[in-house]
Structures are given as C-alpha cells and as structure tokens.
Amino acid sequence: MTLIVPVLALILIGVVQLVSGTAGPTTEAMTIGYVDQIGGFQQHSTQGNITLVRYDTPNDATAALIKGDVSEYFVIPSDYVATGMVNLYTLQRQLAPSTTVAAVISNFLTDNLLAGKVPAETIARIETPPNLVSIRLTETGAIAPEQGGYGNLIIPFVFGILLALSIIVSSTYLLQGLGDEKENRLIEILLSSVSPRQLLTGKVLGIGAAGLVQVLFWVVSAPLLLSLASSSIGGLISTIQLPASFVVLAVVYFVLGYSLFAVISAAIGAISSGSREGQQLIGIFTIPMLIPLWFTSLLIFEPGNPAWIFFTIFPLSSPVEVIMRLGVSVIPVWQLAVSIGVLVLTIVGTLLLTTRIFRVYLLMYGKRPGIGEVLRNLRAG
Amino acid sequence: MEAVEVSHIVKSFADKVVVSDLSFSVGQGEIFGLIGPNGAGKTTTIRMMMDIIRPDSGDVTILGEKLSEATKNKLGYLPEERGLYRKLRVLDSIVYLASLKGVDRYSAEERANELLKQTGMLPHKTKKIEELSRGMGQIIQFIVSVVHDPELVVLDEPFAGLDPVNRDLLKGMLSNLRNQRKAVILSTHQMNEIEELCDRILMIDHGRSVLYGNLAEIKATYRSNSVLLEAEGELGEVPGVSAIRAHKDYVELLLDENTTPKQVLEHLVSRGTTINRFEVATPPLNEVFLKVVGKSHE
Numbered sequence: 001m002t003l004i005v006p007v008l009a010l011i012l013i014g015v016v017q018l019v020s021g022t023a024g025p026t027t028e029a030m031t032i033g034y035v036d037q038i039g040g041f042q043q044h045s046t047q048g049n050i051t052l053v054r055y056d057t058p059n060d061a062t063a064a065l066i067k068g069d070v071s072e073y074f075v076i077p078s079d080y081v082a083t084g085m086v087n088l089y090t091l092q093r094q095l096a097p098s099t100t101v102a103a104v105i106s107n108f109l110t111d112n113l114l115a116g117k118v119p120a121e122t123i124a125r126i127e128t129p130p131n132l133v134s135i136r137l138t139e140t141g142a143i144a145p146e147q148g149g150y151g152n153l154i155i156p157f158v159f160g161i162l163l164a165l166s167i168i169v170s171s172t173y174l175l176q177g178l179g180d181e182k183e184n185r186l187i188e189i190l191l192s193s194v195s196p197r198q199l200l201t202g203k204v205l206g207i208g209a210a211g212l213v214q215v216l217f218w219v220v221s222a223p224l225l226l227s228l229a230s231s232s233i234g235g236l237i238s239t240i241q242l243p244a245s246f247v248v249l250a251v252v253y254f255v256l257g258y259s260l261f262a263v264i265s266a267a268i269g270a271i272s273s274g275s276r277e278g279q280q281l282i283g284i285f286t287i288p289m290l291i292p293l294w295f296t297s298l299l300i301f302e303p304g305n306p307a308w309i310f311f312t313i314f315p316l317s318s319p320v321e322v323i324m325r326l327g328v329s330v331i332p333v334w335q336l337a338v339s340i341g342v343l344v345l346t347i348v349g350t351l352l353l354t355t356r357i358f359r360v361y362l363l364m365y366g367k368r369p370g371i372g373e374v375l376r377n378l379r380a381g
Numbered sequence: 382m383e384a385v386e387v388s389h390i391v392k393s394f395a396d397k398v399v400v401s402d403l404s405f406s407v408g409q410g411e412i413f414g415l416i417g418p419n420g421a422g423k424t425t426t427i428r429m430m431m432d433i434i435r436p437d438s439g440d441v442t443i444l445g446e447k448l449s450e451a452t453k454n455k456l457g458y459l460p461e462e463r464g465l466y467r468k469l470r471v472l473d474s475i476v477y478l479a480s481l482k483g484v485d486r487y488s489a490e491e492r493a494n495e496l497l498k499q500t501g502m503l504p505h506k507t508k509k510i511e512e513l514s515r516g517m518g519q520i521i522q523f524i525v526s527v528v529h530d531p532e533l534v535v536l537d538e539p540f541a542g543l544d545p546v547n548r549d550l551l552k553g554m555l556s557n558l559r560n561q562r563k564a565v566i567l568s569t570h571q572m573n574e575i576e577e578l579c580d581r582i583l584m585i586d587h588g589r590s591v592l593y594g595n596l597a598e599i600k601a602t603y604r605s606n607s608v609l610l611e612a613e614g615e616l617g618e619v620p621g622v623s624a625i626r627a628h629k630d631y632v633e634l635l636l637d638e639n640t641t642p643k644q645v646l647e648h649l650v651s652r653g654t655t656i657n658r659f660e661v662a663t664p665p666l667n668e669v670f671l672k673v674v675g676k677s678h679e
C-alpha cells in the first residue's frame with residue numbers, strides 16, 4: 001500500500017494526460033424549439049453551437065420533437081415576465097435540464113427582453129455573473145501564504161481516506177498475526193522469552209513505525225506528484241498547496257492513529273478465540289473512525305459546526321477528522337492540543353489495561369470470555 | 382545447587398484448583414520425567430516454570446535465582462502443540478527466536494548452523510517452515526528450544542510424530558544436554574521413553590504429586606514378588622513358587638510371601654538346571670502409572 005498509492009497517482013496523471021490529448025470539443029451542435037406566447041422573442045436565436053427555432057403552437061413543436069427536428073422545446077407563456085415559469089419538453093428522462101441548455105435558454109430570454117433597452121456590454125455582464133476570488137489575509141494585512149479553495153481539500157481528503165484504509169489494513173494484519181501466534185502456540189515460546197508488556201509494546205511500536213514509514217513516504221512523494229500533475233493537468237491541481245503544518249500534523253496523527261488501533265487490535269486479538277472473530281469485534285472501533293468520511297460533504301459546507309469539535313477530540317475519530325478538517329478550515333490550537341492529549345492518554349491507558357488481560361487471555365484457546373469476566377480480570381490483573 | 386527448585390506452587394483458574402501445593406527439584410545434568418494423565422496439571426506446571434503464567438503462591442527458582450524477566454533467557458521450551466511462523470525461513474526463525482532470548486545475531490547464526498549441521502538439517506536452512514515435513518519442523522522446534530544454551534529445557538511430548546531415526550537423534554541430543562550439566566524436564570505419555578532416559582520422575586494427578594523420586598526405587602515399591610526365568614528342560618516343582626505363568630520364551634514364577642528370588646535361584650542352581658535368564662520382575666512404568674492413577678480415579 002505504501003508504494004501502490006504513489007504509483008496509482010502516477011498512472012492516473014498519465015491517463016488524464018493521454019485522454020485530454022485525444023479528446024476533442026465536447027459540445028455538439030443542437031437545435032432547440034420554442035413557442036413564443038408573448039411575442040417579440042426573435043433575435044439572438046443562435047447561441048454558440050445551439051440554434052433556436054420558433055414554432056407557432058405547442059402542437060407544431062411537439063410534432064417536430066417527435067420527428068426529431070428538435071431535441072427539446074420550451075414554451076414562453078404569456079405571463080412569463082410576471083411568473084418566470086418556462087416549461088421545457090423533452091423525450092429524455094432527466095433529473096434536471098442540462099446546464100448548457102438552461103444557460104442557452106436563460107441567455108436567449110435575457111437578450112430578447114433587454115435588447116435595445118440596455119447596452120450590449122451590460123447584457124453580457126448580466127449573463128456572466130461576477131467571478132468571486134477570495135484572498136486570505138494575515139493579521140498584519142499581508143496576503144497569507146496558505147490560501148483556501150477547493151484544491152486544498154484534495155490532499156487532506158486523500159490522506160484522510162488513506163489513513164482510514166491503512167489503519168483497517170494494519171489492524172487486520174496485527175489481529176491475523178496474533179491469531180496465528182495463538183493458534184500455532186508460538187505465543188507460549190514468545191511469552192517464555194519476553195514479558196506480555198514487552199510483547200504488546202513491541203507489536204504496537206512495530207505497527208506505529210510502519211505507519212510512520214508509510215506517511216513519510218507519501219508526504220515526500222506528494223509534492224513531486226503534485227508538481228508533475230499540475231504541469232500536465234493544471235487547473236484545480238495547480239492550486240493545491242502542501243503547507244508544513246499539514247505535513248507535521250499528518251505525521252503526528254498517522255503515528256498516533258496507527259498506535260491506538262494497534263493497541264485496540266492487540267487487546268481484541270488477545271481475548272478473541274480466532275482471527276475471524278477478532279475481525280468482527282474490531283468493527284465496533286473502526287466504525288467511529290470512519291464517521292468523518294461519511295460526513296465529508298457536511299464538513300465542506302458547514303466547517304464551523306461544533307459537532308466537528310467533538311469528532312476532533314473523540315480519540316477513535318480524531319485522526320481522520322483532524323486531517324480532513326485541515327483542508328476545510330483552520331483548527332484552533334487548543335482543539336489540536338486537547339485532541340492529541342486525549343489520543344496519547346487513550347493509547348497509554350488502553351496499553352496498561354491490555355497488559356493486565358494479555359497474559360491471561362493469550363493462553364486461553366478456543367473460547368471467548370464474557371464481558372463480565374474480562375472486567376473481573378481487569379480488576380484482578 | 383539444584384537447577385530448578387519448585388516449592389509449594391499453587392494455581393487456580395476461576396475457583397478451580399489446577400495445581401495444588403506442588404514441590405520438586407531437578408538437578409543439573411539430570412533428565413527428569415514429568416508424567417500424569419490428561420488434565421492433571423502438567424502443562425500448567427510447565428507454564429509456571431517457564432514464567433508464562435505466575436503461580437498464585439509458591440516459588441520457582443532457577444539456579445537459586447527467583448524466576449523473573451531476567452531469568453527468562455535461561456529457559457528453553459518446546460510446547461506440546463507447536464508451530465513456528467510458517468512463512469519464515471528456517472534459519473531466520475531460529476535466529477529471531479534466539480534474539481528474543483538475548484542472543485546476538487552473529488552468535489545465534491553460528492549456533493543455529495552448528496545445531497542444523499548436527500541434526501542433518503543444514504540443507505534445509507533456507508526453506509520456509511511450511512515447506513518442512515512434520516518431523517523436520519519438530520527438529521527445528523527443538524533447535525529453537527536449545528539454541529540460546531539454556532540452563533533448563535522443558536520438552537513437552539518431544540517424540541510425538543518423529544520417525545525412529547529422528548527419535549534416536551533427539552535422544553542423543555538429550556544425552557548431550559545431560560552431559561553439559563543442563564537440566565531437562567521431559568513430559569510425555571510414552572512411558573518407555575521415560576524409562577529409557579530418566580533417572581527420576583514426578584507423577585501428578587489432579588494437580589498433586591502422587592509419585593516423586595528415583596525411578597528404580599519407585600518401580601521396586603510397586604514390584605510384585607515374582608521372577609522371570611528362561612531355562613532349558615522341564616522345570617518341575619519349585620518350592621516357594623505359588624504359580625507359574627507361561628510367556629512366549631520365558632516363564633514368570635510368582636513367589637509366595639516367605640520366599641525371596643535368591644532362595645529360588647539357589648534351589649535351581651543346586652538342582653543343576655541350565656539357566657539362560659533369571660531376572661527379578663519389575664513392573665513397567667506403564668503398569669505403575671495405571672495402578673496409581675487408576676486408584677485415585679476410583
């Protein structure tokens with residue numbers, strides 16, 4: 001997975017370049033009919049590739065539509081100026097009129113309504129609304145080095161998804177390993193060589209280090225891929241930035257997220273009778289981790305909602321949540337501090353609790369203890 | 382100094398006492414037999430000696446040192462149901478598990494190669510564990526249990542699944558360990574292996590010691606008063622013999638309470654009988670086992 005992600009990105013860039021090199025203009029010539037029940041809508045009947053043809057009655061237009069002379073037609077009712085209603089008739093089943101057609105019809109109506117009354121330049125401006133560019137300033141009034149924009153969502157969101165995937169893969173791996181060690185009794189040799197705490201810590205550190213290597217590799221390869229992508233694809237990609245603060249936080253949350261799930265997997269691996277049962281139990285913990293991914297669109301449109309603060313601090317969801325929020329807004333320092341603090345405490349706490357039950361349950365084969373029994377052993381251990 | 386000293390260990394799981402006030406010791410250079418019926422508490426006892434689980438009370442000392450993380454490197458263990466990392470290569474497996482016992486990579490590799498050579502497994506050292514046959518896997522597992530030169534080696538059913546050649550090989554290696562003054566504890570249901578290799582045994586049942594001590598002495602205690610005789614010609618009436626049981630090549634003479642084997646031998650010699658074999662019958666350990674365990678299960 002460490003290598004696959006950059007390689008896939010590289011392939012994707014290549015494919016986009018290839019496709020964009022061969023693809024031609026996309027809008028083809030089209031004829032749209034209309035019925036004018038007000039009168040006077042006769043000018044500007046050519047809009048780009050689309051030609052508008054007038055029919056006297058809706059029946060004529062319907063006949064033309066069925067014959068295939070026009071792809072669709074619309075009726076300008078006599079009370080159009082008062083109500084703004086226009087009906088569009090088509091043989092296609094569509095969710096909404098296509099944006100091109102909607103724009104053509106809208107421009108045609110505006111052109112005819114305003115023709116002769118307003119200067120042509122003004123009409124052109126009305127048809128093309130202002131291009132709003134937001135520029136973020138720092139507190140001193142200078143232009144901030146980190147600007148917003150949709151381009152900035154991409155890297156955090158990709159990293160968020162990758163983190164979630166990697167955690168699922170690595171916890172599965174750890175569960176599988178522990179399950180195997182239990183099943184083939186290697187665990188007895190391991191425990192006669194090292195203490196349960198050493199074994200547990202070793203597993204967590206190993207998985208944590210794997211997370212570190214993975215994220216470092218991606219973080220290093222991301223700017224290279226981005227510069228490659230922006231030179232060949234351009235557009236949105238060229239606006240993507242990879243600020244240092246994001247890189248640092250990504251590394252911190254990758255390592256902490258990996259470690260937390262490693263400890264949880266180890267605990268589950270210890271108490272479950274086999275690796276399959278472990279997979280089911282770990283689901284309880286991976287679902288909260290995935291919650292930020294489910295609410296991606298809400299996060300984009302409501303970045304200020306206090307619910308995100310909860311997910312930022314709740315240790316199971318915080319790694320993915322923080323990385324994704326970084327793309328949308330600035331997270332206050334106190335939230336980051338609390339979030340990292342809670343995460344570290346959870347890891348240490350779970351580690352201590354797991355050590356207590358690790359020794360007892362690692363040697364119990366074939367049967368899963370009830371929750372009451374686990375709690376009793378936690379107290380006794 | 383004794384290699385292992387187990388004193389008054391007790392272990393219970395969820396109110397069930399599995400090992401109850403068990404004490405024994407194993408000397409340096411001794412192969413010690415640990416026997417008992419299934420569920421007697423053997424594995425639990427072994428796990429306590431290997432510091433895998435802790436006794437509820439009582440102590441285990443290795444060469445006078447109390448069992449702790451520091452003494453773990455002196456322990457070698459071959460568990461009953463075994464397996465190694467299936468995808469790992471033979472040499473890597475041995476070196477990795479030796480490194481957990483605090484052996485550095487270079488020495489571990491050197492010693493692993495030496496043991497592989499001794500067992501004739503050297504050509505297989507780059508094979509993956511899953512490519513080995515069951516018996517070969519077992520030999521590797523044995524190497525793992527001794528590669529770090531432990532003071533105490535516990536082998537749980539080490540002969541299961543071995544062919545006669547490997548069985549002999551393993552016996553030879555156990556004798557080597559004895560010569561190196563290591564303590565070896567052998568837990569098995571194969572009574573003939575115990576009789577062949579062990580000087581002293583401990584038999585446990587229901588978590589308690591039921592027989593403990595020198596094997597020959599134990600067998601003498603359970604001896605029925607009889608002799609095995611292989612003689613030429615018709616035997617006829619022998620005074621003091623209450624019954625004669627015929628076997629394939631020999632007869633078993635059951636003596637009455639007032640007669641000793643010596644008296645019978647003297648009588649036969651004085652009669653001029655040609656004797657090819659005269660042996661005081663000791664019961665096989667198997668019989669002792671059945672007698673002791675059978676009694677406690679009645």
